[in-house]
Amino acid sequence: MSKSPSNPKGTRDFLPLELSKRNYIINILRKNFKNFGFSEIETPALEKSSTLLGKYGNEGDRLVFKILNSGDKVKKADISSLQSGDLNSFIRSISEKGLKYDLTVPLARFVSQHQNEITFPFKRFQIQNVWRADRPQHGRFQEFTQCDADVVGSNSVLQEIELIKLYDTVFNQLGFSDLVIKINHRRILKELACYFGAGENIVEFITALDKIDKIGVDKVLEEIKLLTLDFSEKELRNLLSAKEFDLGYLKKIFSKNSDSFYALDELNQILSYFSVNNLVNEIKFDLTLARGLNYYTGTIIEVLSKTNQRIGSIGGGGRYDDLTSMFNLKNMSGVGISFGLDRIYLLMEESKLFPDYLDKSFEFMVANFGISNLESLAPYVDEIRNKNREVFIYPDNVKLTKQFSFANKHNASVVIIYGENERKEGIVTLKNMLTGDQSSCQLNELVQTLTNS
Template sequence: MAAKPSIPKGTRDFSPVEMAKRNYIFNTIRDVYHLYGFQQIETPAMEMLSTLMGKYGDEGDKLLFKIQNSGDYFSGITDEELLGRNAAKLASKFCEKGLRYDLTVPFARYVVMHRDEITFPFKRYQIQPVWRADRPQKGRYREFYQCDADVVGSDSLLNEVELMQIVDTVFSRFNIRVCIKINNRKILSGIAEIIGESDKIVDITVAIDKLDKIGLDNVNAELKEKGISDEAIAKLQPIILLSGTNAEKLATLKNVLAASEVGLKGVEESEFILNTLETMGLKNEIELDLTLARGLNYYTGAIFEVKALDVQIGSITGGGRYDNLTGVFGMAGVSGVGISFGADRIFDVLNQLDLYPKEAVNGTELLFINFGEKEAAFSMGILSKVRAAGIRAEIFPDTAKMKKQMSYANAKNIPFVAIVGENEMNEGKAMLKNMETGEQNLVSVEELIAAIR
C-alpha cells in the first residue's frame, strides 16, 4: 500500500472556500492600494543568498531556506571539508540561492537594480508569499503571505498620513474595528537620552515593546537584566505609563523631552501626522502609544501597529519610516516608509467575526441541470447569454439522477438552479429554482438574468 502523501510542516493547503476568502482579503487590499496610486511589482521566490544573508541578523540568517545548487554540487569541495561537517560552511558552497524571508530586502535589491527606470518617489506594493525555517506553531507558519506597500525616495510626512488612511480604509471595508497605534523612534531615542541610557536604546525599545504581553514588572526586570540602572528605570515609569488624549500626551512629552533635540523632533513629526489625520475623518481610533517600539531596529521615524478591538490576537498590520533602505546594496540615502498587512491574521479575525460577504465567498451562482443531449444543447445557448451578463454559471457535465445534481448544487452552495426539460424548451424558457426558499418560476432568459442579478 502506497504511503499517505503529506506536506511540509508549517505549510497549508487551501480549499476553494478558503481561497475565495483569501482572495477577498488580497483584492480588498489591492483595490485600496490602487486608490492611493501604488503600483504592483513582483520579485522572484528565490534570491541570491548574497542578497539575503546578513540583512536579518544572526537569528534571521538561520531561518533562511537555502536552495541546493543543481548539478554536481560536490565539485570544488574537499574530503576534509565534507568530513568536517561544518553545516554553515558546506551550505555556503552547496547553496547559492535561498527563498525570500520577507519582501523588504528583495524590494531594496529591486530599487537598486532598476534605479534608472524608476520614477521617485516610488510607490510600490507587493502581495507575495515568504518563507521562514521557523518552528511551526499555532498562527506561525513557514510559508505565509505579506501584503506590503512602501513609498521610497521621499521624506514627506504626507506619506505617513496616507498610509494611515489606507489602513483605515482597508479595515473599514472589512468591517473590522481597529485601533491604529503610532509612535516615533525619535521619541524613544529622546527618552533613552534624558534617562541617561542612550547607548541602551535597542534594549529599552525591545523591552517596552513587550509591555502588553508580559506586564510592567517583567519589563522592568528585563531592563534591569540588560544593565539599565534603577534610577533610569524609575525615570522611565511615568513616560511608559503616560495616559490621556493624544494632544495631552504630546504636550507632556514636549516638557519631558525639552532637553532632547531628537526627542522633540519625534514629537513634532507625531503631532503633524495626528493633527493632519484629525482633519481627514478617520473611521477608526488612532492613538499615540509610547510603549509601541516595533521589533525591527531599522525604523528611524514614525512607527505603526494595528490591533483588532473585537478579537484577542496580535497586531494585524505594522510598519514605519526607515532611512537608507538601499544602503546595504551600495545606494545610500534612500529614505522610505511602509506598511504590511498580516493577511493570515486578518483571515482569522474575519473568520472569528463571520464578516465575509456572501458574494465574496460563494462561487457559482447558477447551475443548469443536465437531462440529456438535447436539453444540454439548449441550456448551453442560455449559458452563453448568462455568462455574458457576468453571472457565474455552469452546467452539470453528466446526465445523472436529479438527486445527485441537486446534491452537487447544495454542496457548492449554489443559490439558483435552472431546470430545462421538454416543456421549457418548447416555450424557450427555463424553470428557475431558488435553493434557499425552494420557490420555482418559469422565466425567459432576460427574466432569469434579472432574478439572479
C-alpha cells in the same frame, strides 16, 4: 501501513471557499492600493543571502529559510567550521540563497537595481508569499502572504498620513471599526535608550521593548537591567505601564536632543491631522511600540484589534531612511506598511465579516438532460456568462435529485431545468434552491429573467 499525505507544518492548502474569502480581501486591497496611486510589482521568491541577511536583526536572520546549494557547490561545505561549532560560517558555505522573509528588503534591492527605469517618488504595492522559519501557532505560519504598500524617494510626513488613511479605508471596507492604529518613532526609542543609560545598547534596548506584549513589563525591565545599571527603574516602569502617553513629557526629558524633537514634531503633525480628519478606527501614540526590524529609522505603525488581541497585529510598517544604501543607492528615504492577510482572514472569520455570497461556488447550475438539450441552451448560457454571472453545467445525465444535491452543496441560487417537456413547450423551469419554489419562463426570456434578478 503508509501514512496519509499532509502539509509541512506552518503551511496550508486553500479550499475553494477559503480562497474565495482570501481573494475578497485581496480584491479590496488591490482596489484601494490603486485608488491611492500605487503601482504593482513582483519580485522572485528567492533572494541572495547577501540581500537578506543583516537586515532583520539577529532574531530575524535566524528565521530566514536558507536554501541548500545544489550540484558541485555542495562540495564547498566548510566542514571545519561545522566541527568547530561556527554554524554561521558553515551555513554560508552551503547556502547562497534564501526564501524572502518579507517584501521590504527585496523592494530596496529592486529599487536600487532598477533606479534608472522608475520615477521617484516611487509608490508600489506587492501581494506575494513570504517565508519565516518561525514556530507555527494560531495566526502564525511559516508560509504566508504579505500585502505591502511603500513609497520610496520622499521624506514628507504626508506619506505616513496617507498610509495611515489607507489602513483605515481598507479596514473600514472590510467591516472593521474596533481597531487601534498605534504609532511611535524610532528616534524617540533611541533617545529613550540614551536617557535610561543604554546608549551603547540601543538595538538590544529596542528589542527588549518589542517583547512587552509577550512577556510583560517586569521581564522587559529585567532584560534592560542587563544593558544598563544607571537608570531609574521606577520612572521607566511608569512610562512603560502608562495607558496614555504624554508627548509633552517626553519633550521635557528629551530637551537637549534635536532628533527626538523632530520625531515628536512628526508624530504631533500626524495626530493633529487626524484630529481634524477623523478616522473610523482609533489612532494613538504608544511609547512601547518598537517594531523589531532593524531597518526602521523613523515613524513606526502597527494595527491591532481592541477586542481580539490574541491574534496579534494585523498590519504594521514604518519609515526606513537608509535601507537602499545597503544596495549602493544613497539618500533614498522610504516608508511602507504591510497588511497581514492571514491574520485579517482569521479575524474576519471569527467576527463573521465575510459576505454571504462568497459561500456560493457558482450562482446558477444547468441540470443535465442529455447533450442535445444542452446544445439548445448553450447560446443562452454563453450570454449569461458574458454578463459576468457564474453558470455551472452538471456533467452527467443522472437523477435530478442527485443534481439538486450537488447544487445545494455548492450553495447555488437557481437550477436551470430544460428537459424534454420544457423543450417541447419552449420554456425553461427555474428552481429556487433557497426556497424550493419553481417557476417557468420562455426560453428566449431566460437571460433577462436570471440576470435582472
